[in-house]
Amino acid sequence: MTSNLARYPLGAAVTLEELDADPHGPLAALREREPVSWVPVLDGWLVTRRDLCIQVMRDAGTFTVDDPRFSTAQVVGPSMLSLDGETHRRHRDPFAEALRGTELRDRLAQRVAQGARRLVAAFAPSGAAEIRRDLAGPLAVNVVADALDLLDVAPGTVLGWYDEIVAAVDRVSVGGEIGPGARSAVDALASHVSETILQDRGVLAEAAQTLADPEVVSNAAVMMFGGIETSEGMTTSVFWHLLTNPDGMAAVRADRSLGATAIEESLRLEPAAGRVDRYATVDTELAGAAIRKGDLVIVSLTAANRDPATFPDPDRFDLARPNARSHVAFAQGPHACIGSHLARLETQAALDAALDGWPGMHLADGATPPTGVVFRKPKSLPVRWDV
Ligand code: HEM
Known part of the structure; x- marks a missing residue:
């Protein structure tokens, strides 16, 4: 790739530290001058212009997820996340169906709102909480556990399996072993999935009509993988943006529909x-x-979402932005997130519950801005309110 280094000097200068801490400046420079750039620290091409990002995500024939290097599939087996074409649709359809807007409102909306209010109420008398660990994280686990409708499993157990699987995916992606902890987590998940299918319950039983049991297990794992860390980050980040934009927070308090x-x-x-x-x-x-052929092509959703060609004054948090929903945070094309309705419902529930239950909520010492190379969120967001 020596010739790439000469041709893509901006990409060559990008460091993992800046991608983790504050990537927006370097991404803007790439978008303007090298919108598809070879980035040696990522060992791949980084796509930063929104139209090109969408082009890549929509063209699964040229840019596939189906590659042996994909570490999630090595740990949980092939799933909708690691397949393309007809097989991908077969894996995805039953789960996507269960998470459509209307299905969700009937089945889960009330439970999600109650769950958020319960978490908020538990901390209300103390006057202090940490948004990520006390509200966003536990809510995300409860919601995914509810959405899967697994037989007799506490959210804490689901979280335990999830942690083992994530740790194994991390290890495998740097050449390590899956390890016994992740193997027994996948086995435990598999046996609960089988019992749930036998009882003919919910989305898993539905999926078992067109998928073999091991395929239902790998997709159930991917639902956890797709829904826990992301939703935790999504919820924590909206609190960050509102708590650091007092005008925005005042506007949302005055008109909840702005949430x-x-x-x-x-x-x-x-x-x-x-x-x-x-x-x-x-x-x-x-x-x-x-x-x-075979090159890694990384679509930067972070960069696409600040493309000034679509979003004027892109770094500004603007509640009056007419096209805010044109972001690509939930991807596009055949792998577009199937949990987007559920995630929005969940974050809205957390925000409403906290605005109602924690009056005068404001940032406390120790709050950090969003960071992370892949999954971005404030690692710690302590808040206080009037008791
Ligand atoms: C309850 C919450 C969620 C669930 C159950 C969920 C589930 C999933 C699943 C199963 C997929 C794979 C779809 C496929 O490959 O066909 C997916 C894709 C995706 N999800 Fe979600 N998700 C949730 C929340 C979120 C959140 C909060 C975000 C980010 C804000 C997010 C971002 C994405 C993205 C970017 C993809 C595309 C992955 C790719 O193209 O490689 N998801 N989600």
């Missing part, structure tokens, strides 16, 4: 999953870059 816009603006500025990865199936060209 939905605040959520979209927050997703735009800090998408909880900052990037999605694809692999080129053929030699191809994208905005002048000569991509070779």
